[in-house]
Amino acid sequence: MLSHSALTPFHVVLHKVQKRVAILFSILGDWAAFIGAVLILGLGTSWYMIDVGTPLTTARQGPWVGWVSGGRADADPYTRAHFARLGTLQLSAEMTLTYVAYTDSGGRRLHSSCDYVVEGREPGTNWWSLSVFNDHGELIANPAQRYAFTSQSIAMRPDGTFVVALARDARPGNWLPTGGAGRLALMFTTIDSTAPMLAKSGVAPIPLPEIRRIQCR
Amino acid sequence: MTLRDRLKHANWQLILAAPVAAGILHICATLAAPYLTAASAYSRLVPALPLNKMQVLADITPGAEPLPFLSPDARYALCRFDTSNGPVTVSATLPPDPGWMLAVLSPQGDNVYASASTPGRPTPITLALVPSEEHFLGVTPEARGIARDAAPPIPIAAQRGIVVMRGPDRGFSYRREIEANLGAARCSAAHF
Numbered sequence: 001m002l003s004h005s006a007l008t009p010f011h012v013v014l015h016k017v018q019k020r021v022a023i024l025f026s027i028l029g030d031w032a033a034f035i036g037a038v039l040i041l042g043l044g045t046s047w048y049m050i051d052v053g054t055p056l057t058t059a060r061q062g063p064w065v066g067w068v069s070g071g072r073a074d075a076d077p078y079t080r081a082h083f084a085r086l087g088t089l090q091l092s093a094e095m096t097l098t099y100v101a102y103t104d105s106g107g108r109r110l111h112s113s114c115d116y117v118v119e120g121r122e123p124g125t126n127w128w129s130l131s132v133f134n135d136h137g138e139l140i141a142n143p144a145q146r147y148a149f150t151s152q153s154i155a156m157r158p159d160g161t162f163v164v165a166l167a168r169d170a171r172p173g174n175w176l177p178t179g180g181a182g183r184l185a186l187m188f189t190t191i192d193s194t195a196p197m198l199a200k201s202g203v204a205p206i207p208l209p210e211i212r213r214i215q216c217r
Numbered sequence: 218m219t220l221r222d223r224l225k226h227a228n229w230q231l232i233l234a235a236p237v238a239a240g241i242l243h244i245c246a247t248l249a250a251p252y253l254t255a256a257s258a259y260s261r262l263v264p265a266l267p268l269n270k271m272q273v274l275a276d277i278t279p280g281a282e283p284l285p286f287l288s289p290d291a292r293y294a295l296c297r298f299d300t301s302n303g304p305v306t307v308s309a310t311l312p313p314d315p316g317w318m319l320a321v322l323s324p325q326g327d328n329v330y331a332s333a334s335t336p337g338r339p340t341p342i343t344l345a346l347v348p349s350e351e352h353f354l355g356v357t358p359e360a361r362g363i364a365r366d367a368a369p370p371i372p373i374a375a376q377r378g379i380v381v382m383r384g385p386d387r388g389f390s391y392r393r394e395i396e397a398n399l400g401a402a403r404c405s406a407a408h409f
Contacts, residue, residue, distance in 0.1 A: 034231045034238075041235070042242025050250060071320075071328045077247045083326050084251035088286045089258045089293075089381065091320050092328035100286070125336075127316035127385060129290035137285025139278065147279075148290040151314070152387045187286060191316050191333055 050081045057082075063107070064099035064188060064208045071096070089138070097206070101137060101186045104211040110184035113141075113217035116166040118186070120209025126152050128190040130164060130209070132176045135183035142177035149174055161211075186211065234253050251325055258284050259324040262379060266297035269358045271380070271404040273396060291316070292395050296380040296404030300348045306370060307380050309402035311340040316385030319402075321346065330373050345370035345407060346380075352379060380404055 014027060044081060048067050049057070057078050059066045067074040070083055071090035083090045090098075103109055104116060117128065131148035149164055154174055156162050165171035166186075168179035178184055223407075251257065261284055266272060273283070273392040277289040299303045317334035319342055336338055382402050384395045 012323045030231050034235055037235045038238040038242055041239035043246055045239075046243045046246040046250075050247065071322075071326060071331075073323075073327045073329055075327065080325060080327075081247055081250035084254050084257045086286070087254070087256040087258050087261055087284060089262075089284050089322070090326050090328075091318060091381070091383070092331040094328075095318065095331055095333045125315070129288060129385075131288035131290055133286060137282075137287075138280075139282055139289065141279035145278075148288050150290050150385060150387075152316075152385060185286075187288060189288065189290070191318065 016070075022082060049070045050085065053078070053082065059099075061099070062099040062105050063103045063209045063211055065101070066095070066097055066099040069093055070098065086137075095191060097190050097192075099188045099208060101188075101211060102183070102215045108213060110166075110186065110211070111216070112168065112178040112181040114186055115168075115214040117214055118164040118166065118209045119161065119212065121161050121207050122151065122156065123190050123206040124192075126190045126192045128188065130154075130176075131189075132166060132178060133185045133186045133187065133207045134181040135185050137185065139176055140181040140184075142179065144170075144175075144177055146176060149176070164209075249389055257324070258326060259322070259379060262295065263297055266394060269296065269298050269404060269406050271296040271307075271382070271402045272281055273399045291383045291385050292399055293384075294382040294399040294402050296402075297378075298346055298375070298380060298404060299377050300346050301376065302347075302406070304407040305346040305404065306348060306407040307342070307344040307402070307404045309342050309382055310398070311335075312384075313338050313340075314385070314387075316383075317382075317398075318383045320381045320383075321373055321378060322381060323375060329375050329378070330371070334374070343370040344380075345372045346375050346378075347372055349374050350374050356360065 004090075039127065053065060053067065057067060057069070057076055059068050067079050067082060069079050071092040072079075072094060101110070110116065122128070127150070129148050129150040132140060149162075154162050154164070164174040166174055166176050166178050166184070168177065190206060265283070271294050274283065274293045274295060275288055276292075277283070296307065298307075307319075307321075309319055311319060311332065311334040313336060314334060315336060317340075319330075319332050320328045321330040321344065323329055330344065332340065332342055382399055384399055386392075386395065
């Protein structure tokens with residue numbers, strides 16, 4: 001250990017510099033943590049609410065997610081940002097409700113290497129459609145040129161229910177080809193001309209179809 | 218250093234300022250997002266659409282989709298309008314089949330007007346797109362002593378945007394009928 005007599009002016013200066021660098025690093029560390037926290041919290045929560053949505057902005061039923069004020073003039077900023085980023089032609093949710101599913105009813109990602117069955121009941125007298133895309137929203141090319149079924153083109157069961165098979169290879173009945181698409185997205189659209197759908201009170205939500213995975217290869 | 222020491226030496230001003238600054242950034246990022254994207258539906262469609270003219274889109278096929286998640290479950294007629302040089306009139310009749318719609322979309326994607334078909338009867342629609350609600354639409358036929366033979370147009374305030382008419386695709390047999398209905402829709406600069 002150095003005695004007081006051994007402390008040269010050089011050691012004193014070095015000690016002062018060390019102390020000041022330590023203070024500077026402490027301040028810089030605080031600011032770096034501050035900026036990091038602000039960026040993660042601010043941008044992260046914004047991204048989540050725009051991309052994924054919350055119960056305030058979306059209606060969820062199993063794997064189906066619909067943005068309840070999509071296309072409306074009084075839409076919230078998250079909904080506006082969601083559709084602007086998605087680049088879709090969004091018709092007013094007062095008459096058109098669009099639900100998108102990226103997973104099956106078991107929560108597993110939809111993929112073209114698996115076969116699925118979409119089973120549901122006709123939602124009242126509304127016009128509706130079920131379309132399949134890859135997860136970028138592009139149609140899946142197929143020789144049958146089949147990309148969607150509507151309430152006017154689907155083969156219904158006598159009891160008012162319907163079944164659609166999503167598979168690479170042809171299936172009997174309502175078949176939507178998915179070969180080679182990779183990750184899939186299903187879109188269910190209903191149009192109701194009689195009344196604003198979201199303004200209805202005491203009315204049960206439209207029953208959306210179940211998506212069951214049959215097998216994967 | 219114990220936890221108590223760490224808390225004692227923590228910069229509480231920064232810790233308290235962080236959520237406030239994050240909240241401000243959250244609001245700014247959310248509000249700016251629609252304007253920062255170059256891939257909105259309006260910006261994608263505008264280059265392919267003539268001004269103030271209704272155009273029936275070709276079949277939506279793989280590799281030729283004008284927009285993502287645009288299903289071939291329907292056929293579309295679109296009109297890009299700009300009312301800065303004067304009002305634009307839109308007239309169309311929605312057939313009495315379910316699934317038909319006509320909507321006026323702003324560049325931000327808001328539906329400033331939307332109407333759907335009514336089962337059992339056709340729905341005639343006449344709109345006057347004007348730059349502001351106070352815009353003078355000319356002397357009415359009644360004021361000129363002429364009996365009006367059609368419903369007066371509904372004034373809609375919109376500077377720019379797209380008129381979308383949507384007809385459900387019911388299969389090959391109905392294709393001509395659907396195209397005829399879409400083709401009958403009109404969108405043009407108004408003359409009063």
